[in-house]
Amino acid sequence: MSHRVLDVTAYTTFDYLQGGASGLDWDEDGIVVLNVESDEEEGVVRLSTELDPTDVQRLDQHADHVELFPDQARTLASTLREAADRVEEEVDDE
Amino acid sequence: MPHKKEEIKDELYGDAVREKIEEFAERGWDSIPEEEREEWFTRFKFWGVFHQRSGQESYFMMRLTNCGGVLKPDQLRAIGEVAREYATGPAENPEWGNGWIDLTTRQSIQLHWLNLEDIPEIWEKLESVGVSSRSAGGDTMRNISGCPVAGKAEEFIESRPILDEIQETIRDDDELSNMPRKFNISVSGCKQGCAQDSINDIGLEPAYKREDGEMRKGFNVRVGGGLGGREPRRARPLDLFIPPEKAVETVREFVEYYHEHGNRQNRSKNRARFFVDEHGTETIREDLNDRLEFEFEPAGTHFREEYTYNAGKPPEEGPHDHVGVYEQRDGLNYVGLSVPVGRLTAKETIALANLAGEYGSGEVRLTRRQNPIIMDVPDDNVAPLLSEPLLEEHTPEPSPFVRGAQACTGTEFCSIALTETKVRMARMLRWLRNNTDLPDDVNRIKIHYSGCTADCGQAMTADIGLQGMRARKDGEMVEALDVGVGGGIGADPSFIEWVHQRVPADEVPVLIKEIVEAFAAHREEGQTFREWVEEFGVEPLTDMTDPAESDYEDATLTDAKQAWYPFAEGDSPAPTDPDGTPISADD
Numbered sequence: 001m002s003h004r005v006l007d008v009t010a011y012t013t014f015d016y017l018q019g020g021a022s023g024l025d026w027d028e029d030g031i032v033v034l035n036v037e038s039d040e041e042e043g044v045v046r047l048s049t050e051l052d053p054t055d056v057q058r059l060d061q062h063a064d065h066v067e068l069f070p071d072q073a074r075t076l077a078s079t080l081r082e083a084a085d086r087v088e089e090e091v092d093d094e
Numbered sequence: 095m096p097h098k099k100e101e102i103k104d105e106l107y108g109d110a111v112r113e114k115i116e117e118f119a120e121r122g123w124d125s126i127p128e129e130e131r132e133e134w135f136t137r138f139k140f141w142g143v144f145h146q147r148s149g150q151e152s153y154f155m156m157r158l159t160n161c162g163g164v165l166k167p168d169q170l171r172a173i174g175e176v177a178r179e180y181a182t183g184p185a186e187n188p189e190w191g192n193g194w195i196d197l198t199t200r201q202s203i204q205l206h207w208l209n210l211e212d213i214p215e216i217w218e219k220l221e222s223v224g225v226s227s228r229s230a231g232g233d234t235m236r237n238i239s240g241c242p243v244a245g246k247a248e249e250f251i252e253s254r255p256i257l258d259e260i261q262e263t264i265r266d267d268d269e270l271s272n273m274p275r276k277f278n279i280s281v282s283g284c285k286q287g288c289a290q291d292s293i294n295d296i297g298l299e300p301a302y303k304r305e306d307g308e309m310r311k312g313f314n315v316r317v318g319g320g321l322g323g324r325e326p327r328r329a330r331p332l333d334l335f336i337p338p339e340k341a342v343e344t345v346r347e348f349v350e351y352y353h354e355h356g357n358r359q360n361r362s363k364n365r366a367r368f369f370v371d372e373h374g375t376e377t378i379r380e381d382l383n384d385r386l387e388f389e390f391e392p393a394g395t396h397f398r399e400e401y402t403y404n405a406g407k408p409p410e411e412g413p414h415d416h417v418g419v420y421e422q423r424d425g426l427n428y429v430g431l432s433v434p435v436g437r438l439t440a441k442e443t444i445a446l447a448n449l450a451g452e453y454g455s456g457e458v459r460l461t462r463r464q465n466p467i468i469m470d471v472p473d474d475n476v477a478p479l480l481s482e483p484l485l486e487e488h489t490p491e492p493s494p495f496v497r498g499a500q501a502c503t504g505t506e507f508c509s510i511a512l513t514e515t516k517v518r519m520a521r522m523l524r525w526l527r528n529n530t531d532l533p534d535d536v537n538r539i540k541i542h543y544s545g546c547t548a549d550c551g552q553a554m555t556a557d558i559g560l561q562g563m564r565a566r567k568d569g570e571m572v573e574a575l576d577v578g579v580g581g582g583i584g585a586d587p588s589f590i591e592w593v594h595q596r597v598p599a600d601e602v603p604v605l606i607k608e609i610v611e612a613f614a615a616h617r618e619e620g621q622t623f624r625e626w627v628e629e630f631g632v633e634p635l636t637d638m639t640d641p642a643e644s645d646y647e648d649a650t651l652t653d654a655k656q657a658w659y660p661f662a663e664g665d666s667p668a669p670t671d672p673d674g675t676p677i678s679a680d681d
């Protein structure tokens with residue numbers, strides 16, 4: 001079976017991002033799907049990513065996920081916002 | 095806690111919903127309070143009335159039902175006339191214009207762009223010839239699927255009377271209208287497996303027992319199949335053989351059992367296939383045995399190995415579909431047309447109904463491959479029928495690509511789609527027909543296209559499966575396709591493997607051409623596409639093929655996925671009055 005593990009629809013958070021996978025002595029680039037969903041039953045926010053299976057030969061097809069409690073999800077959101085601001089500031093400074 | 099949808103259904107569902115629809119229609123779109131819309135639209139579905147997606151507010155799709163794909167004389171004509179008069183939207187489709195019908199993979203018909211205000215009139219017109227939209231959607235028993243030529247072609251067991259009785263005594267029973275989830279029943283009596291019983295919630299398939307030199311005919315029972323979502327299941331055998339006269343009560347008992355015990359809390363896990371996972375076939379068999387009066391006996395011998403429908407076997411092993419001219423057992427003929435992606439204009443629909451009346455008995459049947467069949471054509475009428483313009487367009491001898499093509503709804507009407515599907519498929523098929531040579535003995539390559547990973551178009555089980563995706567091309571986001579090969583159903587179902595992913599849509603036709611040419615060059619005589627892929631392997635195919643642009647022109651390459659209609663410029667006029675005038679939000 002070779003489905004993508006993650007669903008990719010118009011509701012998917014990002015259907016196209018640059019990314020990759022690295023090991024101790026290897027690196028491969030690929031296109032990544034990233035999705036954020038709330039799991040009300042478990043009380044967590046689930047953030048999942050999947051590299052396009054045909055991009056990375058070294059790995060079996062799979063998706064990775066992390067589970068964040070709501071306050072952790074908010075911490076991540078504000079960290080991302082701050083990091084985004086810094087990136088833009090540096091671009092503006094150039 | 096019951097799911098919210100359960101509360102909505104508990105309040106009002108089934109036949110009572112009809113009056114409310116008529117009331118709202120009388121008073122106009124605006125009379126549905128905005129905060130109640132979602133709730134009402136959930137209920138409307140039971141009556142086959144589906145509100146279209148965002149950007150298309152105030153417009154509805156209607157799904158019509160039937161049993162086993164049979165349309166009696168005059169029914170198709172009435173449907174065509176309704177499509178001509180009412181199924182017209184604020185923008186034209188570039189291939190089919192305005193006013194057309196869709197044939198579905200469950201042997202039914204769908205009409206788009208209907209105004210709520212017109213629905214009572216539409217019902218009146220359709221019901222006057224016996225066409226209904228009841229129980230066509232929502233958490234109900236859907237169209238009961240059966241072999242479309244049941245009663246006309248050679249059948250191992252007569253399935254038509256059983257189909258009709260299930261329809262009348264089970265599906266039409268308002269007591270059973272509110273199921274935990276949609277529910278599919280299939281009965282096939284032929285040896286071809288064309289009702290695809292391995293993918294239904296309960297399927298009866300023909301089987302026999304040989305005792306004392308005598309053959310007893312009956313059905314084996316399978317439950318809990320379904321391909322949707324992340325976890326597809328083939329229906330699992332209950333190890334139960336039933337004689338034909340017990341078929342209806344057995345189906346009823348399973349329906350009631352699921353109606354009582356199915357999960358009403360968690361909608362992601364409550365299709366009957368999960369029910370079967372949870373309880374196990376042995377428990378279900380025991381429970382059914384307790385509930386039913388007659389003595390259970392183990393499964394009989396079935397014909398699975400002989401199934402040819404969509405099974406990737408060479409053509410000489412039996413008809414793959416119902417396209418072409420075939421003899422009925424009463425000496426008349428049926429003529430199966432091929433309609434690319436299942437869409438007919440209203441004009442073609444009416445013409446088809448007229449031809450069926452002129453050359454046959456007027457009866458038309460619909461297949462699971464979105465194609466119509468003209469029934470009961472005497473020998474002398476076959477040649478003149480075949481030379482009619484409509485049959486030259488939707489020929490019973492289509493190109494192998496057209497014959498195997500199927501596409502889901504896509505961005506045109508589906509809110510979760512990533513790409514447009516039907517127009518693209520129709521244009522790719524034309525391009526492939528004009529630009530690709532296939533060996534003479536290949537009469538079908540199944541290309542299935544789904545607009546996202548939900549895979550309603552069944553790309554996973556195609557020879558060549560296409561799934562909507564997005565890619566970056568020349569600095570822009572474009573509609574793209576994952577392209578895979580080697581799927582199929584039949585006795586030994588398999589799923590596709592990806593050859594290339596995120597191929598910009600305008601480069602896909604050349605890729606398919608190269609894949610098919612590789613097949614033509616490397617196959618052994620007589621090998622089908624699926625057999626060849628299995629032997630040749632996918633990796634070499636990835637290496638030897640390359641997507642590329644060509645003179646194929648894509649209609650929606652850079653369509654933003656949330657456009658209100660992928661083929662229209664500018665803002666949406668919706669919601670509108672029945673005459674198409676926008677209803678302004680602030681009056």
Ligand code: HEM
Pocket residue numbers: 157198199200201202230236237278293294295320321322323548549550551552553554
């Ligand atoms: C969210 C996704 C899906 C949607 C919106 C969808 C929609 C539909 C519709 C509208 C029909 C026709 C029903 C009728 O005419 O009464 C249908 C039937 C069918 N669909 Fe889907 N479908 C979905 C997922 C799938 C998937 C993933 C598969 C297979 C891989 C699939 C396979 C079928 C088949 C085989 C039928 C006919 C029989 C049956 O359901 O058992 N569908 N679907």
Ligand code: SF4
Pocket residue numbers: 502503504505508509510511512544545546547548549550551
């Ligand atoms: S496969 Fe995706 S795009 Fe196609 S109809 Fe289903 S949900 Fe919509």
